[in-house]
Amino acid sequence: MKDQLEQIKALALEALNSVESAGDLEAWRTKHLGRSSAVMDAFKQLGSISKEERPAMGQLANEVKSALEAALAERQTALDSARVQASLQGERLDVTLPGRPIPRGRLHIQTQTMRRIQAIFAEMGFQVYRSRDVETDEYNFQLLNFPPNHPAREMQDSFYVEGGSEDNPVLLRTHTSPGQIHAMREYAAENPENPAPVRIILPGMCYRFEQITARSEIQFTQVEGLAVGENITFGDLKGTLSEFARRFFEAEVRTRFRASHFPFTEPSAEMDVECFVCMGAGCSVCKHSGWLEILGSGMVHPNVLRNGGYDPERYSGFAFGMGPERLSMLRYRIEDIRYFWRNDVRFLEQF
Numbered sequence: 347m348k349d350q351l352e353q354i355k356a357l358a359l360e361a362l363n364s365v366e367s368a369g370d371l372e373a374w375r376t377k378h379l380g381r382s383s384a385v386m387d388a389f390k391q392l393g394s395i396s397k398e399e400r401p402a403m404g405q406l407a408n409e410v411k412s413a414l415e416a417a418l419a420e421r422q423t424a425l426d427s428a429r430v431q432a433s434l435q436g437e438r439l440d441v442t443l444p445g446r447p448i449p450r451g452r453l454h455i456q457t458q459t460m461r462r463i464q465a466i467f468a469e470m471g472f473q474v475y476r477s478r479d480v481e482t483d484e485y486n487f488q489l490l491n492f493p494p495n496h497p498a499r500e501m502q503d504s505f506y507v508e509g510g511s512e513d514n515p516v517l518l519r520t521h522t523s524p525g526q527i528h529a530m531r532e533y534a535a536e537n538p539e540n541p542a543p544v545r546i547i548l549p550g551m552c553y554r555f556e557q558i559t560a561r562s563e564i565q566f567t568q569v570e571g572l573a574v575g576e577n578i579t580f581g582d583l584k585g586t587l588s589e590f591a592r593r594f595f596e597a598e599v600r601t602r603f604r605a606s607h608f609p610f611t612e613p614s615a616e617m618d619v620e621c622f623v624c625m626g627a628g629c630s631v632c633k634h635s636g637w638l639e640i641l642g643s644g645m646v647h648p649n650v651l652r653n654g655g656y657d658p659e660r661y662s663g664f665a666f667g668m669g670p671e672r673l674s675m676l677r678y679r680i681e682d683i684r685y686f687w688r689n690d691v692r693f694l695e696q697f
């Protein structure tokens with residue numbers, strides 16, 4: 347019987363080695379420690395062996411039963427901890443990993459540049475005047491002193507839209523200058539005998555029916571400026587625009603004025619800023635001139651003042667028109683104007 351008990355124990359422990367799950371373990375318990383298991387049978391057999399042998403065999407049977415129970419508990423613990431480990435591994439979180447970036451919206455580069463220009467002029471006392479995108483020939487050209495056959499008129503090939511008449515067709519504005527007339531007329535209407543001085547900028551989109559290249563688009567923004575009052579001189583124009591350039595480029599940039607021609611200003615000048623890529627030495631950005639053109643300007647032509655309701659004998663003024671895409675290109679070294687309205691996020695995301 348002793349051998350029998352040893353064998354029962356050995357078989358049961360061996361079977362326990364291959365138990366891998368809670369279900370297997372329960373089956374093992376029923377089989378090796380349950381009511382009809384071999385150890386339990388051994389207890390029943392104790393009655394049929396001799397009185398001398400009985401205590402020792404009884405003790406041995408108890409020891410085997412306890413050993414199996416202990417092995418069961420140990421296996422139970424091992425299986426439990428293996429299960430906990432597995433779930434810890436499976437659900438592991440690395441709290442040191444960087445987070446996933448949340449895509450953020452932003453203002454279009456031209457909105458940023460327009461706001462910047464507006465803020466600088468606001469500091470100098472200019473108000474924003476909003477004019478319209480759709481104009482008549484009268485406002486876009488005639489009232490700005492373009493004679494019917496003036497060559498400058500040919501330069502601005504226009505997008506015509508439906509409406510208007512043969513001698514006054516409707517078009518998308520080719521520049522922001524027609525807003526000068528709208529603004530002056532609105533100001534003058536309030537007090538025609540004594541119109542109030544004007545100090546405004548007119549931002550907006552302009553349209554030209556042109557070949558699209560790296561330097562010119564059919565759709566682009568402009569910021570027009572207009573100051574009208576008594577005793578306004580060319581010195582005011584130069585001072586205002588040079589100061590603007592310094593504030594916009596955040597540097598002591600030098601500026602230069604070159605004589606030019608526009609029908610609505612006399613005299614007219616284009617303003618250049620010193621090329622800050624080569625500092626005037628000459629490079630490919632400034633086409634080896636050392637200077638970059640940023641705007642057109644001039645003293646408001648007497649005919650234009652008159653068309654706006656301001657007596658040129660008493661009032662004078664200066665006007666300018668700049669291309670904000672041009673300013674962004676210089677400030678951020680963008681090489682192709684076509685990027686601006688192409689809506690490629692890879693470009694827009696950089697600003």
Ligand code: PHE
Nearest residue numbers: 521523642643644665666667
């Ligand atoms: N309107 C001109 C243009 O589109 C710019 C300009 C505005 C020039 C005002 C002088 C005065 O080129």
